[in-house]
Amino acid sequence: MKQNLQNVSAEKEENYAKSSPFSNEARNAYVTEHLTEALLMLLRKKPISDISVSELCDAAVVGRASFYRNYESKEDILRKYIRQLFREWMDKYDQQGDGNRPISELILALFMHFEDYQEFYSLLNERGLVFLLKDTIMGLCGPKPEHSKLEAYGSAFIAYTLYGWIEVWFQRGMQESAEEMSKMFQSQGL
DSSP: OOOHHHHHHHHHHHHHHHHOOOOOOHHHHHHHHHHHHHHHHHTTTTTTOOOOOHHHHHTTTOHHHHHHHHSSSHHHHHHHHHHHHHHHHHHHHHSOOOOOOOOOHHHHHHHHHHHHHHHHHHHHHTTTTTTHHHHHHHHHOOOOTTTTTHHHHHHHHHHHHHHHHHHHHHTTSSOOOOHHHHHHHHHTTO
16 A cells, blocks of 8 residues: 555656646755645654654655655755755845954844744754754854864854754743843853
């Protein structure tokens, strides 16, 4: 029975691809959007480990082949969504001022971003998925290949410290405001 459902889904997807006026890019955007929405809906009900790829694809109304064409794992859906949120946030942040603002403004803006998307980040925390933010935080303020050794270690210290603060803040239910978090972070001399 399971094999038959997979064949039917593959057939549906193949027929859709043949008859769809969408470009490959548009189809992939459609699949990405629907898989993301479906995963977030399912995560509100149960842990990610209890969500099968088949269940996810059924909820998104896409074929398994579409899932595997775009992702290697369910967590990859969340990683991509986090990168999208951060890209939008960074674009907005960059448009609001020059590139020479102090790190304290970046930290405040970052905590404000988390407040803006509190429901999503609280869901990540509730499901034990905050670790997915680490790579994004490291990309934001972690070491870069062009850094000297002192800059690389200093950046790593700040990035991992920031990640730790964010994780604890989520675990505490984001009780403190973004402004409070930023001020406390600055008070540490970071």
